[in-house]
Amino acid sequence: MEWNFVTESIVKLLLAVFCGFLLGLERKTHNHAIGLKTLVLICVSSALLSLLSSFMATNEVFAPIGRGDPTRIASGVISGIGFLGGGAIMKTGLNIRGLTSAAVIWTSASMGLAIGAGLYIQVGVSLFLVLVLLVGLERIEAKWFPAEKSKTVHLCYEGDDIDLKKIRETIEKHGLIISDMNMSRVIVSKQTFLHYTVKSPARTIYTPLIEHLKELGKLCEFSITD
Structure with a gap:
């Protein structure tokens, strides 16, 4: 060698x-x-x-x-x-x-x-x-393309007099891109559950979004998961 x-x-x-x-x-x-x-x-x-x-x-x-x-x-x-x-x-x-x-x-x-x-x-x-x-x-x-993370937003409103269009617009104003939505309603307790599949930026503060969603109805639950 x-x-x-x-x-x-x-x-x-x-x-x-x-x-x-x-x-x-x-x-x-x-x-x-x-x-x-x-x-x-x-x-x-x-x-x-x-x-x-x-x-x-x-x-x-x-x-x-x-x-x-x-x-x-x-x-x-x-x-x-x-x-x-x-x-x-x-x-x-x-x-x-x-x-x-x-x-x-x-x-x-x-x-x-x-x-x-x-x-x-x-x-x-x-x-x-x-x-x-x-x-x-x-x-x-x-x-x-800031919205890169796929997440699921879960909302629960009391009552059935909610405006789905305004809720969607509010979510999108905070930088989330909605790709799918599912809704369920509990008749006895008069609760409406909304499930959104969204694209979210890597760093997002959700407190302002929650505050604006509370203005659209009696929001009793909010969660966002991967």
Whole structure:
């Protein structure tokens, strides 16, 4: 084994650590389960497997001339990394979390394989674009599409003389987007129950909404859940 190959391999593995660290740091700053250790390990192991694949394909001991296939291990990495990506996706109430983290896992693995193949410039450009997009697109989504969390609003009014149109308008004025509504009424106690499925901004203060809803009737119960 030539020393220049060993030196180049060490440089590639260190670069994989750097890329995985930056991607993991971005995820951790947003309080996601996928973080530094996970993405560093994925990126480094992918780079090592890429180096192993290339070495075994070109070394006569493992692969006679004309028989080596450097893409075999890489294709196995691409197939296997899907299990980790699937484990990052979780359903919490009406919301699904982890899709971006799963995509970052794929990105980390692909960068590790590319580093192992020696595509330094391509990896550098990809890393820059990914980090810029992860930060920039989040700000764009927060500004243009603030209602991102699916929640259920439960209301209970005493009596049956409530104005559903005004209640809907009041809810929407406070930044909630209504996607569905169900109503039930208890005849004996003269109570009306309203159940709204809404999209809500990540940070919302509901006290003003409650106060305005109280002005529309005898509000006896309010709750909002994921």
